[in-house]
Amino acid sequence: MRALATIDRSALAHNLERVHELAPGREVYAAIKADGYGHGAATVARALHDADGFAVSSLDEAMQLRWSGITQPIMTLSQPLDAAACALAAEHDIRPVIFDRTHLAVLADYVGPELSVWIKLDSGMHRLGFAADEAAEIESQLQTLRHVSRVGWLTHLGCADDPASAMTKRQLAAFEAGTTGVDxxxxxxxxxxxxxWPAAHADVVRPGIMLYGSSPMTDATAADYDLRPAMHLTAPIISRRRVAAGEPIGYGATWCAPEDMEVGVVGIGYGDGYPRHAPSGTPVLVRGERAALVGRVSMDMITVDLRAVPEAVVGERVTLWGPGLAADEVAEAAGTIAYELFCRLTGRVSVEIV
Ligand SMILES: Cc1ncc(COP(=O)(O)O)c(C=O)c1O
Structure with missing residues (x-):
């Protein structure tokens, strides 16, 4: 087997427990869009059976969960609403998020089983949502619709990863002001x-990345919050070779051996979703020891400096991220975020659920 993503259900459950500890008494809608941030949406939903609901991107993602037997309420965060979507959503207790005046027009024409909707307010991120001060007007429009009920109101924070963000404070104030007096x-x-941001906990929290064991914060790691990695990505050493001092490795000859040294060739590349832009020096774990990627990432393989672990042999697996090597750290080295690392894994990576 080449690249393998091992999904740890107990880590997912533990991380959900951390959400409950941090936001006691709040309902938890776990964000499992984009196939559970690349972990497998149905696998994640089953492991998070204590979640009160789930948040996905689209009706398609929600229906896949229903077909997998997931029964909790599901909100769809970012799909344009049309008549067909309304009927299907209502039939399967899927709750669309409405965020545009075109949605109000669709709802006004909707006739069918009662459709529950969330209303998204733009509190300052300026991506999706009605202006926060339009909440009362939206509410009165929805009150006239016989086949539509409101679950509630949501907004999304643009800068909450910065614990001192003034924008987050403004967003909280705008949302509070907009939703005062609405049901x-x-x-x-x-x-x-x-x-x-305890002031943001409100009635329902919608965590995503922390459930997978990564930290979104600029100032604290996942370990600081006692979050456990839900994915362990490994791949085998498929060859090892001695490279003479001064000789290059890989495409573009971007890296040359500083001395005679052992290099391991590992069977994972950008064709599996390992980031092509990961530079020389990006950490990997060999036998639990830190080693460094050297040379360019190819489609099917990467090359690794084995000087710290000369005993490593062909066939043994190395860790690209997971226990002992946070995806956040690899992401930082590669100039991206763990969200993207997880979501970009391709179908070529085998999956094992433990
Ligand atoms: C509307 C909304 N809510 C919640 C989340 C979960 O965010 P995070 O993964 O940062 O916890 C997302 C993710 O992008 C989102 O778009």
């Missing part, structure tokens, strides 16, 4: 909101 649950917090 329904309130939901603000993503993972960063759960971890660093």
């Amino acid at each position: 329904g649950q309130r939901s603000i917090a993503n993972s960063a909101g759960v971890l660093a």
Whole structure:
């Protein structure tokens, strides 16, 4: 087997428990869009059976969960609403998030089983949502619709990863002001909101990345919050060779051996989703020891400096991220975020659930 992602259900459950500890008494809608941030949405949903609900991107993602037997309420965060979507969503207790005036027009024409909707307010991120001060007007429009009920109101935080963010304070104030006097649950917090902004906990929290064991915060690691990695990505050493001092390794000859040294060739590359931009020096774990990627990432393989672990042999597996090597650290070396590392893994990576 080449690249293998081992998904640890107990780590997922532990991380959900951490959400409950950090936001006691709040409902938890686990964000499992993009196939559970690349971990497998149904696998994650089953491991998180204590979650009160789930948040996905689209009706398609929600229906896949229903077909997998997931029964909790599901909100769809970012799909344009049309008549067909309304009927299917209502039939399967899927709750669309409405965020645009075109949605109000669709809902006005909707006739069918009662459809529950969340309403998204733009509190300052300026991506999706009605202006926060339009909440009362939206509420009165929805009150006239016989086939539509409101679950509640949500907003999304743009800078909650910065624990001192003035924008987050402004967003919280705008949402509070906009939703004063309207009925329904309130939901603000993503993972960063759960971890660093108790004032954002409201009625329902919507954590994603922390459930997978990564930290969204700029100032604290996942370990600082006692989060456990839910994915262990490994790949085998497929060859090892001695490279003479001064000789280059890989495409573009971007790295040359500083001395005669052992190099391991590992069977994972950008064709599996390992980031092509990971530079020489990006950490990997060999036998639990830190080793460094050297040379360019190829489609099917990477090369690793084995000087720290000369005893490593062909066939043994190295860790690209997981226990002992946070995906956040690899992401930082590669100039990206753990979200992207997880989501970009390709179908070529085998999956094992433990
Ligand atoms: C609307 C909304 N809520 C919650 C989340 C979960 O965010 P995070 O993974 O940072 O916890 C996301 C993710 O992008 C989102 O778009």
